Amino acid sequence: MCDDHQKPIAASDTPAFFGVDRYGFPEAGEHPLDPPEYYPPYFWSERFQKLGYHVEELRDGFYWVTSGGYDAAFVVTSEGVIAIDAPPTLGENMLAAIEDVTEKKVTHVIYSHWHTDHIGAAVIFGPDVEIIAHDITMELLERFPDPFRPLPTITFADHYSLTVGGVTLELDYKGENHCPGNIFIYAPAQKVLTVIDILSPGSATFMHCDASQNITAWYEAQHQIMEYDFDFLVAGHHMKYGTPELVKEGIEYFGDVLEGAQLAIDKYSPSDRLIDILLKPGLDRFWVGTENWINSMANYATKHVLEKKTSNGKLWSERLAGVTTQTKYHAYTVLESIRLERPRPNYRKRGENPPPFHA
Numbered sequence: 001m002c003d004d005h006q007k008p009i010a011a012s013d014t015p016a017f018f019g020v021d022r023y024g025f026p027e028a029g030e031h032p033l034d035p036p037e038y039y040p041p042y043f044w045s046e047r048f049q050k051l052g053y054h055v056e057e058l059r060d061g062f063y064w065v066t067s068g069g070y071d072a073a074f075v076v077t078s079e080g081v082i083a084i085d086a087p088p089t090l091g092e093n094m095l096a097a098i099e100d101v102t103e104k105k106v107t108h109v110i111y112s113h114w115h116t117d118h119i120g121a122a123v124i125f126g127p128d129v130e131i132i133a134h135d136i137t138m139e140l141l142e143r144f145p146d147p148f149r150p151l152p153t154i155t156f157a158d159h160y161s162l163t164v165g166g167v168t169l170e171l172d173y174k175g176e177n178h179c180p181g182n183i184f185i186y187a188p189a190q191k192v193l194t195v196i197d198i199l200s201p202g203s204a205t206f207m208h209c210d211a212s213q214n215i216t217a218w219y220e221a222q223h224q225i226m227e228y229d230f231d232f233l234v235a236g237h238h239m240k241y242g243t244p245e246l247v248k249e250g251i252e253y254f255g256d257v258l259e260g261a262q263l264a265i266d267k268y269s270p271s272d273r274l275i276d277i278l279l280k281p282g283l284d285r286f287w288v289g290t291e292n293w294i295n296s297m298a299n300y301a302t303k304h305v306l307e308k309k310t311s312n313g314k315l316w317s318e319r320l321a322g323v324t325t326q327t328k329y330h331a332y333t334v335l336e337s338i339r340l341e342r343p344r345p346n347y348r349k350r351g352e353n354p355p356p357f358h359a
């Protein structure tokens with residue numbers, strides 16, 4: 001057996017805890033440049049560099065606003081403005097962006113989900129707004145109060161249709177994914193869908209599947225996005241809004257992560273292989289063996305994704321930003337989700353494969 005994966009990773013290797021050098025990944029500073037198309041023109045503008053935000057009308061009064069790292073949205077209607085989220089990194093720039101395009105006041109606020117990095121500046125809209133969110137978002141904000149995230153005034157379980165000044169938004173809950181209470185917000189007239197923290201258009205997405213909780217459902221949500229008739233996706237991150245094309249690209253990338261993770265489990269988790277890896281550092285170093293086993297799988301899955309020729313013949317690092325830094329974290333999270341959330345093909349039968357420590 002090739003035993004290069006058996007070596008414990010030294011503390012000095014952190015944060016590259018999956019052994020970055022082993023597969024010839026670049027050292028810090030030597031990563032490939034992000035694909036140039038990742039950066040939209042506004043990013044290089046003096047205005048953006050100075051103000052720290054960019055606002056753009058996607059269609060018919062539906063605006064996208066971004067700090068470059070965090071995205072939110074608002075809709076201008078004849079009776080007031082509907083705001084969707086209020087990330088602290090935008091903060092009062094969200095108000096500035098609204099004032100750039102209208103004199104109307106914000107009358108309604110929608111919380112996509114309860115995470116403070118997306119709604120933690122909601123207090124800027126003042127006390128006289130209706131706040132719409134999922135029941136679970138309400139429950140979590142009541143349990144963990146935050147003056148910067150005022151409690152919703154309207155909540156729903158499955159569906160809520162909001163019409164303000166002739167503009168309608170359809171809010172749907174399809175079950176937990178990134179976190180419990182994360183909703184789909186659809187503007188049918190404008191064909192704009194807002195779903196936060198499922199995919200980050202043009203990039204490999206923030207590590208550990210954007211710190212998501214239910215990874216199997218998070219994968220499902222990617223496909224649920226494609227069930228909508230949309231031209232624009234407000235996704236929450238990073239540089240740009242999504243198009244169906246960019247969403248499909250993200251789905252393909254995470255499909256390859258899932259494929260690599262499953263192959264890694266198939267290779268390293270059959271009982272005899274697993275026992276071999278666990279015992280190698282010695283019976284009295286059980287946790288070293290455990291880490292080696294997980295590292296072996298994460299390394300294998302990462303290598304699979306980084307070396308794969310994708311559907312257009314290019315490597316993922318040539319198509320998406322952040323691939324060489326984020327993939328190993330996704331690999332770990334996704335293979336763990338396979339072990340925890342997806343059906344297991346078999347189980348130990350009575351008397352089969354006695355524990356190795358008694359062999």
Ligand SMILES: [Zn+2]
Nearest residue numbers: 113115178197
């Ligand atoms: Zn989130």
Ligand SMILES: [Zn+2]
Nearest residue numbers: 118197236237
């Ligand atoms: Zn996010």
